[in-house]
Every structure is written in C-alpha cells, then in structure tokens.
Amino acid sequence: MSDPLLEISDLHVDFNTYDGRSKVINGVDLHVDEGETVAIVGESGCGKSVTAETIMSMLPQPPGEITGGELRYRGEELLGDPPAHKRVKAESMGMIFQDPMTSLSPVFTVGEMMRDVLTYNGKTEVGWLELGKSVLGRRGADEKAMRERSIELLDRLQIPDPEGVLDRYPVELSGGMRQRVLIAMALLGEPEFLIADEPTTALDVTVQDQLIELLREQIDREGLSMLYITHNLGVARRIADRIYVMYAGEIAEVGTRDEILDEPLHPYSRGLIDSIPKLTAFQREGIDGLLPDYTEPPQGCRFHPRCPAAMDGVCDGEKPPLYEPADGHQVACYLYDDQMNAQDALEVAQTEIEFEGGSLDHPEVSSSLGDETAAESADRTEMNEPTSGQTDGGNR
C-alpha cells in the first residue's frame, strides 16, 4: 500500500471552557489516500469540524489545544511545525465552507473575492499566472488573466452568465449559486486536497444532489483527494469511497462505503443507519440519549451509556481497541475480537445489536439516505431555494 496523502494519528484536542477541560477529540486515526474521497459522518457535536479545523490549521487556540497526535501530509509532520502547516495549506489544500452566507463577504463582488483568492493564495512557486513576482507593471495583464480564470471556473460549475456573476454581490445570488461560487473559489488555488464541511442545517435535497454531482465531477476531472464532512449518510453514500463513523470525538468504525452502509458493525453505526427514515415506512428506530459531556466523558467506550449491547464491566473499562474483521474495515467495539472474520462479525452484529424503537434525538441525522429522487423533491426546491438574483435562471 502506498503512503496516504493525509494521515492523522492519535489526535487529541481539548477545549478549556467555563465548565472545565473538555476532552473532545480522543485519539482519532484517519487517513486519506491520493485520489480518494473520504467522509466523516456523525451527529452534531461529535467533533467533525474540530477535526477539519485541525487539518486546516484553523483551530482557535485558545480555547482549543492540541494535546497529542500527528498530522502528516505527504509524510511531513505539520502539527509541530506551524509555518510548514501554513505553507502546505496554502499550496495544496482547499476548503469549502458550506455555509455561503458566513463565508462569503457581503461587501465584495464575486469577482473581487475570486481575484483576492488568486492574489493571496500563498503559492510559493510561480504558477500559471506568474503571480506575486510580476504585479508591478503587469497589473493589467494579470487582472485579465485572473478574470479569465475565474470565468472559466464559474463556467465549469455550470453557473449561467459567469461574466455577469463576477460583478454581483453574494446576496444577489441564490443559495445554490452561492454554493457553486464557493466550490469555484476552493478550486481557484489549484489544490490537490479538498476539505468540505457541511453545516447541520438541511439543504434542499435537489440542490444538494446537484452540488454533489458537480463536486464529484471536479474531483474526478482533477484527480483530487477530498475529506467530506457530513451528518448525512445519504450524502456520504453518494460522494465517499470510504466512510469514518465518528462518535463523541472517537472513530467508532471505518470501512468502504458499502461496508459501512450495508454491513455496519458498530452499534452506533447501526443506530445511525436505522435512524434514517425509509420512504416506505414511517416507523423508525433510533438511538436514545445525547452525546456525553466532554468534561466528564464516560469511561471506556464513550458510546456505552447509549448502547443497547453494552456489557457491564467490559465497555465501561478501557477504551476499546480497533478490531479489523476485514482488511480496512475497523470497528472499536468489544462485541468483536481479533479472531473474527467479516462473516462472523456480521453475524454478531445482526444477533447482538437490537435497538428498541427509541426516539431519535438528533433530527439532523435523519435526512434522506438518498432514496428520494430529484423529481420527488422538485416541488420543494421551488419553494426553498431563494432566487433573488437574475443569475439563477435557465440552467436546470
């Protein structure tokens, strides 16, 4: 196996809060191989964004504090070397904040923002625009090249009238168009690794589908690697090669998309998947309870207080190790052991883990698994996507 592009090992992140020291990220291991798209899935508050912020060198410190672990990019350790981290981020990483209203400035036009990205994206080597070296005396030429590059990207993201859009302010665009602009901006710096962090607010299904489709196309076209953060397993199913299921700052399970969705082993993964409403059945099972208090997390497996298969004296002892019943399919749960193969493990999962039709406390994980077709949700799109600008017409 080749070395991963990005590798996190045994990451620990604490926060100092008024209530005490909050031990949020507790020994996370994660990697993204070259050309791979990996999703992190978990309910609100489980530590997805903190993980993303750590990777992007954007963790607010204080109150955050990285108390252990490593982050390697192409083998280079970055957590202990902030300048290297900043350089790698500028040269190789792109971020899509999927909350356009907070991440796009209201006072600049799309064109101005894209130009800023191109001017300040921190490439240390002279790129296709010979940025940085040649601003003096060549401003006009650079402006033109930047504008052309921006238009090309907006066009690739199927934004109608890209030239017109450059002169617009974010508020003049619909939600879907703003999202596309954000993706275009993330691609401007020619990253090789993208990280996308979805907000918990549900986006309209059709708009979301289109964005995922577009993102997928760009990823494939450029051969990019991506870490996609979502609370929605349906979205993960559409975009990810592999899925990490995160619970309370720990990785509960990791496997290929199909392993996680079709043969989940961890009780939490099974609960998440059960809690997704099926279109044909209104009755749903779910996971009772809430995420633990990070200032006093449960001993042992952090999920054990909510787990229907918890074993007294076992799960409340030591943190469970990662068992690997199939190559690359790992699960942090004492129901399994090193002797089990994939078949045995699945049998255990099916016989030992039974959720009693409990309620689902986290509505955001209940989004569609993706069974709903675009047509079925088209009516809602009309109502939900604001279209205050004129630039949103005609391309659907």
Ligand SMILES: Nc1ncnc2c1ncn2[C@@H]1O[C@H](COP(=O)(O)OP(=O)(O)OP(=O)(O)O)[C@@H](O)[C@H]1O
């Ligand atoms: N700036 C901060 N100060 C204090 N605690 C924080 C801070 N940021 C995050 N946390 C703690 O870390 C936990 C995980 O937060 P994080 O934003 O990573 O969750 P998430 O999985 O991204 O959730 P969501 O799906 O809602 O975005 C929070 O519940 C909170 O306790």
Ligand code: NI
């Ligand atoms: Ni988040």
